[in-house]
Amino acid sequence: MAGRLRDQASAYLRQHADNPVDWWPFGEEAFAEARRRNVPVFISVGYAACHWCHVMAHESFEDAATAAYLNEHFVSVKVDREERPDVDAVYMAATQALTGQGGWPMSVFTLPDGRTFYAGTYFPPQQLQGVPAFRQVLEAVSSAWRDRPEEVETSAAQIAAHLASAQDGNRRLVGALDLAPGTSGALSPEVLPAAVAAVGEQEDTRFGGLGGAPKFPPSPLLRFLLTYGAGGGAGSGAAAALADRTLETMARSALYDQLEGGFARYTVDRAWSVPHFEKMLYDNAQLLRLYAHWSRLAPAPAQRRLALRVSTDTAGWLAKRLLVDGGGFASSLDADTVVDGRRREGATYVWTGEELRAVLARAGAGTEADAVLDLLDLETGRMEEGGSTLHFGRSLDPEEEQLWLRWSPALLAARDSRPQPERDDKVVAGWNGLAIAGLADAALALADADDAGAGPESLPHAGALNLARNAAEYLLRVHYRDGVLIRVSHNGTARGIEGLLEDYAGVAEGLFALFAATGEERWYRAAEELVLAAEQRFITDGVLQDTAVRTGQLSAAQGAVASADPLDGPAPSGTALFAGVLVTYAAYSGSSRHRALAEALLAHVQVVGARAPRAGGWALSVLAQALEGPRELAVTGTDSELVQHLLRTGRAAGGPAVVTAFREGAGTGGDSSVPLLRDRGAPEGSALAYLCRGMVCSRPVSDPEALAEQFGNRQP
Template sequence: MANRLAQCTSPYLLQHARNPVEWNPWDAESLERARKEDKPIFLSIGYSACHWCHVMERESFEDAAVAAELNAHFIPIKVDREERPDLDDLYMGAVQAITGRGGWPMSVWLTPDLKPFYGGTYYPPTPRHGLPAFLQLLESIRGAWSAQRPHLESDAASLLAALDRDPPPAAALPTGEPVRRALETLERAFDPRWGGFGPAPKFPQPTGLELLLRHGSGADRARALRTLDAMAEGGIFDHLGGGFARYSVDAQWLVPHFEKMLYDNALLASCYLEAFQLTGEPRYRDTAVATLDYLLRDLRDPSGGFHSSEDADSEGEEGRFYVFTPAQIEGILGADAPRFCQAYGISAEGCFEHGASVLHRFEAGGATAEDLRARVLAFRDTRPRPGKDDKVLAGWNGLALSALARGHQALGEPRFLEAAGALADFLRAELWRDGGLLRTWRRGHGHTPGFLEDYGAVACGLVDLYEAGFDARRLRWAFELGEILLERFQDPGGGFFGSIARPDLLVRQKPFQDGAVPSGNTLAARALLALARHFDHDPFRRAAEGALRAAAPLLERAPAAVTGMAGVLASALAPGPEVVIAGDPGDPRVRALVAAAHGAPRAGGILSLVEADPALPLHRDRRGTEPAAFVCRQGVCEAPVTDPLRLRDRLTN
């Protein structure tokens, strides 16, 4: 018999709709029931592509004894962290304070008034690795709640108060010192052999890579390029279908955790595009194209939006869809199998479970087998695919919007611009309701008011889309989103709250730390700085600087945790060029100037086309001129440029 999750749209919640646990969604009815029955809440937070979430479901949430304990003595509630990042951030902070670590699945016990009093992550069905059995833990917590409730409630109140403390913002905009220290921290953590930062497991860290590429020295850029090369050669990259897995379990980028996320691929595509603009090396272009093509082929909804993720597991095994043995390749390619195996590191001993190999290029020695890839991919496509989370999230789609728009800019690919335009149209039609963004959409149904991340990411994407195709409607919608950012999320003391005020959220936190996705404050500040320059709008500039002032304590204390915000600070202190191109967009001379501007790296810069919208402030006194590009830096404009080569030279030197 289905529980209340059967009425939800989240694929993660629907996966649990037939567990014997009587799961409830996080809604007013469930929270009122906890208060009325005066029971503690067991809150389980995860997401569809989470491998260990699936494991804990099989081991515990499908177990009759566990279900009986939860159903009788707790109010069990499931939350998709991707639909409610505010709840995930709040209660993850509690779990980290209690245990010193965090992760998913997240397991948190709350008082009936939603205060956390105990928490952890995955718990096994039997005691192991220092963890109690989950049923044993439930029974212990039930006993403690009965015998020591006042003590637990007092601890919960103290913990919540600690989570509600923000250090005061700096009185002035930070200097460039935090940027320098962030770069130094990345240098110290850098692995010179395999690239990346820190030991295994290794995560791509796109905000750090972007900081190195845009604002670092030549040595810093070399570290970023080495990391991009190693990831593209390793097993974390899907050499058949394109796109990147979530992370590598080893230091070599060889064996991935196979789940694929929209946000990773959008952000990494942008990094490879930037590397191509900086170096002109075709390998960065090729990796970016393969990644964007993965999004278009495997994650795109027919409506124009993009799905959230693909699981690591298929047929009950992690990675089964992606790995091969030499015998399997021989069955596909026959006599051509040895060449393919040499090119992609498929060996008899294997590098994964059961003698299988993850495709990689470390030992290729220059061997190529491009003509054979399509045949192996066609075979792989006959395998049962990993599960897909087909919900569409506004913020992650904003990141994809930026990646596609930048793909058109860097590569001149019209199909990327077309896909970006269709995505923007989808967001406007399906996730824009009553003057605000919705967070999530699936199969025609959108819900949940948008978060700071959603507004910031979509606004950034719309700015990038305007600078790719010069449709001023995109820029004006981005301006509207910027106004809502100030109205609904801004703290007058500085910075932005991650969520609107809600009765079911005890603490409105300010997200500053950049994780797998840039923080909401990073995205908001980045968008507002660009919009302030496009529209000469000082309130946006002051709000962005307020976010930087609010982030100053973290920038000073832990710059490696805020590399995205460090990049915004670098752009605020030394803005990139303003490039305004005048002339008829249909004129080949104008198109050549636009192509030159698009192909050049413009860290923190902006680009505008006069004829697209003569009312924009940057276009004053520049309409009706002969085709020319005007390049200005910090209020000082150089002589107009009519030669595309000279324009590119000006933007790269």
């Protein structure tokens, strides 16, 4: 084989480099080869941490006879959905249109121009429960290509027309963006309590979370519930209570790694007891930030301690498991572990009761071993092969929590000696931006708790902040060049396509959060540059698009119509992220034009917010923030201790919606690159806090209690 995948940035592609299938990466060369040979294109889409992708690879792509048939009758293209979400989105829409469902591995058959004519997901090597064998599918597709070309062309044209219609729908949902300042419609708050009510109807009142099995962490939606719950509007109490219940349930469950932190992608059962063990950066970046905010907002001290512990351990997990040379973060850990040459899902993480007792005995737990095992719900989390996941399924009292913290390090040390899951080392710009934001906000939450004497011992807030700084420096050094952000890097080299809207906006989100945490204006300037670049590159003739550059194949597949998809998946949509950074940027800069653009981008959530709140969670959170003003807090002065005290007060009183900036040292901020800080002076040896909306500020105060009162009185 040509070995075209051997040096790819994607670990998923490299995993297939030695297959007998003659794989090509997605690109013009592969489709040109299909035109030259007059054969269809087989596109296989997956990702490195995907269990069923590994299964199909072993059953079919490593099989010599299947590979020979593919090589003779098709040009085969391997796609990492994380590296090329633009490719995945187009062909996933086609797959769902044809089959009514989607998933990975995804198997798509296209014409040499990129238009889909047949698609499915996982196909077994032999026919199984009505699902045809992969070889049967290949033979049927090849026969249709050879003997019924008119039917193939008709199918491709119909699917392209369907996708074009869907893109037109996105355009109508997002709306036209050629707006002058002040011309956008006023934001309406009615959708927010309606969305809370709709989410409440989806709550699993027995096991917590939303819906049934499989059960996912609703991260963008939880951001809305926390933001709106802290704001005091209609339904805010219900939003806060729902967030409290969900966050506590997840932290006690098997979704969360009770030994070292970090969250799995989802659980296969309703009770949160059996995870699908892959761990993704985009999940953990969002959840780290959510638990950091919850550590201030949770009503009970035990919940606040739990939130701080989750924040601490998840930040540590990022550093231990996903940090790559240079400061960026890898994409994921695999769901499978290779044990004795065989892939086993979750093998690193499951235990038998006998294994637990043996480790605790060696560690000297003595009579406490039984008490440790009594904390765990080993029956609910039992796997098919007999092992169990480690989770509690209930709240622990302080003595029980200390018992677990005393002996869990011994269990982790024993687990670390086992074979570990493989890591996908590619660095994705947008996900790293979310990680920077999570680490920056976690550093503040942990530092605030440390100062108040309310957190766990040895809080690594300085370490979390350094991780955020290093990741930001990595992105700007490696991914950003000549005004263009590259989506992916590997081994310190950026490769492949330009970043998508979600990358530009995600990195800007992280840099704004890092500025708020450090006061270092270089991060603000870099975020501003990315926001302005995104505005220029992703809006054409009043239409927002997710990609700045589209390939001919994807254009053909969508009927030459493209628009941004504003709806969230497990991570926020590029549209919602961009709206959020525009609101933040307008708060810092006073730009009415960017505020108007943000409001225009939020129009879609007025339609989907109450109907499908999980698809609009991040945009709902941005809407809640925008309706708050957002409130802007500028703190300046030479008394560093008072500056930090005022900031802590503002963060506690303002919740996630407040936009903060600070400047320590002499001067009035007249030379600041941040307009919010300009001419916000303070007497020598003191500090002042300015609480503002739209750059209009209340009377500056130096007393933290007076600042808290201004927040409580809804000033300015």
